[in-house]
Amino acid sequence: MGISSCSRTRRRGLVIILLLHLTAAVYGSNYFEDFDITWGGGRGKIVNNGELLTLSLDSTSGSGFQSKKEYLFGKIDMQLKLVPGNSAGTVTAYYLSSQGANHDEIDFEFLGNLSGEPYTIHTNVYSQGKGDREQQFRVWFDPTADFHTYSILWTPQTIVFSVDNVPIREFKNLEKMGVAFPKGQAMRLYSSIWNADEWATRGGLIKTDWSRAPFTAAYTNFGYMAWMPLHLDSSINQAKLRWVQRNFMIYNYCSDAKRFPAGFPPECRA
Secondary structure, three states: OOOOHHHHHHHHHHHHHHHHHEEEEEEOOOHHHHEEEEEOOOOEEEEHHHOEEEEEEOOOOOEEEEEEEEEOOEEEEEEEEOOOOOOOOEEEEEEEEOOOOOOOEEEEEEEOOOOOOOOEEEEEEEEOOEOOOOEEEEOOOOOOOOOEEEEEEEOOOEEEEEEOOEEEEEEEOOHHHOOOOOOOOOEEEEEEEEEOOOOOOHHHOOOOOHHHOOEEEEEEEEEEEEEOOOOOOOOOOHHHHHHHHHHOEEEEHHHOOOOOOOOOOHHHHO
């Protein structure tokens, strides 16, 4: 079905609205200034005069970092190059999170693979300590060959996960239906690489091959664009979102009847 010129004009207008209300952009920042390596015993490194950060995992430990600042709404971009080759059993996590038992969290997790098999992108949203909202996707490119941009757009109305500016998931604010939505707690940006071979690859059937360690993921070109508290309409490209979900989604909690025998969560009916 074609898109009318009126629809295209309206969509361009929505994109303009989004850009007008996302301000104070910080891109290509220095990792020494914006992040702290918080664990890993030297397995996390900031190099190239602060332009590149790497995290490594071996049989003794993984590693991780966190942002110096907290964020409340905005758009976070990070370019990642994932662990190449046989990365089965490893998980590279990249997420926003607040603290405490009733924390909010917005997750990207990249589940490792055997050589020649695709990575799995695992997404989840926590509100007030409750998650269980997983969707998983294959990627349509090799995420280990070059850097790709993974983005989280977080506003009071919606959360959008994107890869190279292609939206893969939207989680809308449906508080009117009784669905908790993360909007009251500032969050830091975290990332880590760790061993999860009990579940990460084919449900734990494929274990980590430690002879291939260290496993290393690389990060560059962090960007943050603050959101100003003005009216904002959703501006995601619905056609691209449907294309990803139709062709690359491999798990959706809203389709898992065995997991919810008493009925799906209310947001699944929206």
